[in-house]
Amino acid sequence: MQEVQTATEQPGLRERKRADTHARIHQAALALFARQGFEATTLDDIAIAAGVSRRSLFHYFGSKEDIVLSTKAGLGELIEAAVARRPADEPLLAMAEHALTDMAGDFQGPEARALARLIHDTPALKAGDHAKYEMLEHRLAAALAAQKRLPPDDLQARVVATTAIGVLRMATETWLASDDDAGPEVHGKAAFMALRAAAKA
Amino acid sequence: MQEVQTATEQPGLRERKRADTHARIHQAALALFARQGFEATTLDDIAIAAGVSRRSLFHYFGSKEDIVLSTKAGLGELIEAAVARRPADEPLLAMAEHALTDMAGDFQGPEARALARLIHDTPALKAGDHAKYEMLEHRLAAALAAQKRLPPDDLQARVVATTAIGVLRMATETWLASDDDAGPEVHGKAAFMALRAAAKA
DNA sequence: TTGCATATTTGCACGCGGTGCAGATATGTC
DNA sequence: GACATATCTGCACCGCGTGCAAATATGCAA
DSSP: OOOOOOTTSOOHHHHHHHHHHHHHHHHHHHHHHHHHOSTTOOHHHHHHHHTSOHHHHHHHOSSHHHHHHGGGTTHHHHHHHHHHTSOTTSOHHHHHHHHHHHHHGGGOOHHHHHHHHHHHHOHHHHHHHHHHHHHHHHHHHHHHHHHTTOOTTOHHHHHHHHHHHHHHHHHHHHHHHOOSOOOHHHHHHHHHHHHHHHHHO | OOOOOOTTSOOHHHHHHHHHHHHHHHHHHHHHHHHHOSTTOOHHHHHHHHTSOHHHHHHHOSSHHHHHHGGGTTHHHHHHHHHHTSOTTSOHHHHHHHHHHHHHGGGOOHHHHHHHHHHHHOHHHHHHHHHHHHHHHHHHHHHHHHHTTOOTTOHHHHHHHHHHHHHHHHHHHHHHHOOSOOOHHHHHHHHHHHHHHHHHO
16 A cells, blocks of 8 residues: 555556557557558457457557547647747747647657558548647647746637647648658648748738 | 429429428437437437437438538538638738638527537537538638639648638637627637737737 | 339348446455 | 455447338329
8 A cells, every 4th residue: 555656666567468458459450450441440350459358448448549549649748848848938829839840850750651641531530630639729728828927718829729730730631641751840830931921911 | 304494493292301301300309419418319319209210310311410510511612602702812811711700690590509519518529520620621721722813722721721710610619618699700800810919929 | 093113211130339247367465 | 375456358238320122102194
């Protein structure tokens, strides 16, 4: 019952096995999705491939979609951290832009594109993805307001957050459609420039 | 076999019955959703209340969510029409703003609020709603580009469309949260003003 | 009116995702 | 080794959604 221990200790067999199983399910599922598509893959397929019972899948993931979408789970914290690193006197829109471009670099690997394509091509996943973006919007709005010491529901902060996340979504889509090797942040920068130009006119 | 008839003729018994049944299902479903919630209402409940078989529901609506979400179906056309009415020399952002506020007036009644709340409070509906917003984004971007004689994938048009739809979404949310009787367009106007101010800084 | 082509409705069987429950099994601890 | 606890599993069940074929209703022409 003594829980007074540091976070750097050894995880113990239980947690290690749990992490293993989690990863095994995740990996097996993504492989199957990539090969035969999301809808065509049943939970039984995944369970068998991962070596667990179908029932156990729900002890690790809330739903079939969640197996894919949980990959992006840490994004909220990343954005908040990136905002907290910005100087407080920076204008709102620039703050949002720089926080996002800072963060974008951390979140891309060789598999990112395949994952993004899977989500983009699967309506059910796309819908869930949008829900995550909305979460991001709210967290970004709150983070921006906090960093600039504005009230938490400040209208400008919310509008800027909505706009910035919209640009992020758009840049991701453009990046996915393009076949060059440029990262999403390049497209994001261009989009922000276009937005400023449009607002000036 | 002679289909050479005007559009102002009588619909015939078949189409009339079909429209009737469609409306009856829609109405019965919304009543049940309002009373006991979306998830707690089964398709059997709706079928019985509407006096049809469960199987027939799918001849009128693609899915359970669709019964609710199809209410907003005509929005795309409304937006395109509103954009087409704007002067071609109007700046992009103003064009989007005015098109949306023009349209907003047409799309609110006493039930609009209840419907919006149902969607807002039901995760499954909210996800589907976001998908519709994305459709709107693309149609708005294309309409703006066409009206200003830009290429269909023009970056500025897309960014402005994404931003404007984001503002629309935000304004709807604010309107839903507020208890005053002001229409959504008031909140939309304020949001656009805040956006311009933020972009100027 | 009768008869025929076509559209609509219905019932049935089935697959799949998701949940509650209870027993079996594994882990951590004394 | 014994006990408390966390995890895994199988089972039964519900609800949404679909394919199919039979039954029913409508439109139309003779």
